[in-house]
Amino acid sequence: xxxxTLRRTIMDELEFLPHIDAAAIGVTLENGVxxxxxHVRTYAEKIAAERAVQSVKGVVAxxxxxxVRVSGAHTIDDGVIASRCLDxxxxxxxxxxxxxxxxxxxxxxxxxGNVEWQYQKDAVKALIxxxxxIVGIDNFLAIKPKDSIxxxxxxxxxxxxxxxxxxxxxxxxxxxxxxxxxxGTVNRWLERKAVEHTAWAVPGVxxxxxxxxxx
Numbered sequence: 001x002x003x004x005t006l007r008r009t010i011m012d013e014l015e016f017l018p019h020i021d022a023a024a025i026g027v028t029l030e031n032g033v034x035x036x037x038x039h040v041r042t043y044a045e046k047i048a049a050e051r052a053v054q055s056v057k058g059v060v061a062x063x064x065x066x067x068v069r070v071s072g073a074h075t076i077d078d079g080v081i082a083s084r085c086l087d088x089x090x091x092x093x094x095x096x097x098x099x100x101x102x103x104x105x106x107x108x109x110x111x112x113g114n115v116e117w118q119y120q121k122d123a124v125k126a127l128i129x130x131x132x133x134i135v136g137i138d139n140f141l142a143i144k145p146k147d148s149i150x151x152x153x154x155x156x157x158x159x160x161x162x163x164x165x166x167x168x169x170x171x172x173x174x175x176x177x178x179x180x181x182x183x184g185t186v187n188r189w190l191e192r193k194a195v196e197h198t199a200w201a202v203p204g205v206x207x208x209x210x211x212x213x214x215x
Contacts, residue, residue, distance in 0.1 A: 001058045003029050010034065010059070013052050020049050025066065027053075032060035032214075039067045043134040054189045060214045061189075068135040070107060076133030078104040085109060088127040095120050100141070107135035114144045118200035145203040152180065155202045160195065171195060171212065178206040185215040 001009075007027055014022035025038040034053055040046045050064045070076075082104045089100055100113035109128055115121050121141045129137060153175040160168040171184040180199045186192050196210045 003031070006032065006056070006058045010053055010056050013056055014049060017048065017052055020045055020052065025049060032058055033063070034059055034061070035063045035065065037065045039069045041069065041071070042132065043068050043136065044130050047129055054193070057188060059189050068107075070133055070135060076107075078106065081107065081109065081131060081133050084131055085111075085128050088131075089124060092123065092127060095123055100124065107133055108138070109134055109136070110138045110140065112140045114142050116143070116145050117203065118143055118197075118205070143206060152178070152202050152204055156180065156199050159198045159201065163194070163198070166191060166195065173199070178204055179209065180205055180207070181209045181211065183211045185213050187215060189214060 007029055010027050010029075011022060014020050014025060014027075021041065024040065025036055028035045028037070036049060036053065040049060046064070046066045046068055049066060050062055053059060053062050082102050085102045085104070086100075089095055089102075095115070098114045098116075100111065100115075103110040103112075111124060111128070115124070121139060121143060124141060125137055125139045128134065153173055156173050156175075157168065160166055160171055160173075166186070170186070171182065174181040174183070180202075182195055182199060186195065192210065192212045192214060195212060196208055199205060199208045
């Protein structure tokens with residue numbers, strides 16, 4: 001698929017989603033690498049636009065430069081945003097009970113603290129990014145599992161082999177201490193992200209270097 005056709009497909013995907021204002025988003029690309037510029041109304045819309053583009057076949061990478069512009073009617077005090085963030089975290093039973101600290105400055109949320117699993121770190125961000133008034137999130141939660149799992153490589157490879165959507169034979173996993181490096185090829189951008197999420201799901205993983213190429 002050439003860049004012109006791919007760009008039209010991306011715009012069609014953005015225009016198809018009712019919660020995204022595609023008219024305010026500009027799309028440029030070269031050799032499958034997409035750059036999104038413009039503005040959106042909420043942080044949740046920003047995330048949705050990025051995910052929509054990543055789902056399009058032929059996209060190999062996305063550089064997202066969208067600005068969140070909160071209108072006057074939707075402006076919310078930083079203290080109110082911080083309070084709502086903490087309430088969401090307290091109400092979610094899947095999130096670690098370790099203290100999580102929230103700071104909000106001009107709508108930008110900073111999250112700090114410790115969790116045991118990557119999915120908990122992701123869950124905190126997923127909860128908060130839906131709130132009105134947020135313009136950005138820095139997720140500095142550290143992953144500190146209580147139990148040490150030694151054979152990280154085997155656990156990741158077994159999980160990849162169980163997936164019907166992935167060709168595990170084309171994926172190479174290297175582990176040095178608590179750092180995982182992923183190499184090889186996948187067919188789509190979403191598969192690349194799925195492999196990375198699989199690696200993060202293993203306890204004891206502190207860092208994942210994703211060098212997978214899209215074939």
